Amino acid sequence: MKLISSKDNPFYKRLKLLAQSSHQRRRTGQTLLEGVHLADAYLGAVGQPLACVVAEPALHDPEVAAIWARVEDSLRVCLPETLFEPLSTLVNGVALVFLIDMPAGHLPKRQTTDCVILDAVQDAGNVGSILRTAAAAGVRDVFCTSGTALCWSSKVLRAGMGAHFMLNIVEHCPADALAPRLGVPLLATSLQAQTSLYGQDLRRPVAWVFGNEGAGVSQAWLDRIETPVRIPQPGGMESLNVAACAAICLFEAVRQRDEA
Structure with a gap:
């Protein structure tokens, strides 16, 4: 000692x-x-x-x-x-x-399993909660664009509750570097989307993009989205917290695969 x-x-x-x-x-x-x-x-x-x-x-x-x-x-x-x-x-x-x-993480040559992309999610609590949800849902790869809170900061670590050590976390991933490596459909939520999350087939691996708390998903990723989906909100709220949105999306995929 x-x-x-x-x-x-x-x-x-x-x-x-x-x-x-x-x-x-x-x-x-x-x-x-x-x-x-x-x-x-x-x-x-x-x-x-x-x-x-x-x-x-x-x-x-x-x-x-x-x-x-x-x-x-x-x-x-x-x-x-x-x-x-x-x-x-x-x-x-x-x-x-x-x-x-701090583990550096690695970009795969080809992403063929579920992953989460954090697009300038700035709030440390939100980032940590999403990491924890991803780990709980069995998602192992999380890619963060510039502008996302440092995943290894004290606040994110506390909110993650140990999830960091179960994940491959890659920070500072520009869309141009990551998008060509995605071998799975790219999904994001949108209030204007016609397709309900609960009507989307999530039984196969997907890449989820979750955007900035105020601005949402950036244009660089919106241009690449194959299917925007809508989370029904019968209560009439304008939007959901990004961490809550991520939890709903990731565990809807878990539900569908459990029932398949």
């Missing part, structure tokens, strides 16, 4: 930058996972982190102690509580973070 007591320690300063800057996360390709749940999910799905960092008082917490025991001795770092506080974005959270490399 390594003990750090100085705010001028180079490793500590590196952690602090990662905690406070998405630019630093992108530049270094590293991020922090906060809390027991994400740490447990990472250990189970991926393996050892680059470092496990804990505030000294948290070692008396049984859940933290259990995670601590699963991490190799050389990767354990202990901080005074006052040094740990700037590393956390959680209110009354458990004082434990993992330092990890």
Whole structure:
């Protein structure tokens, strides 16, 4: 175990930058996972982190102690509580973070299975919720265009609840690079569409495009949509939250395939 007591320690300063800057996360390709749940999910799905960092008082917490025991001795770092506080974005959270490399993800030569395309979805909570829904629905590939919230930011990670470690997430995917690789029908929702989601055949793999909260799906993707579909809204609301829309679409496909 390594003990750090100085705010001028180079490793500590590196952690602090990662905690406070998405630019630093992108530049270094590293991020922090906060809390027991994400740490447990990472250990189970991926393996050892680059470092496990804990505030000294948290070692008396049984859940933290259990995670601590699963991490190799050389990767354990202990901080005074006052040094740990700037590393956390959680209110009354458990004082434990993992330092990890952000998986780069990969673009397939030919996409023949279900996938989700996030087209400039900016809200971190929405992005994390969609990732969680995709993982739950058995979708493994998520492609994000520029303008989408950083998938490995603290807010998206919290909302994803460990889904990240079950997915192939590729960020900064322009339509011109991704669209030619799609070997499945491209679908998106539209309030003006004539075809109901529930009348669309979803028994075969599809690529879903979910657009920006305000502007919707960009023209670059709209020009490529084979079939726009409409989610019936008998209550008369103007539109649905993009994360709710994604959940409805992905699990309608699950329903149809279960009944096939």
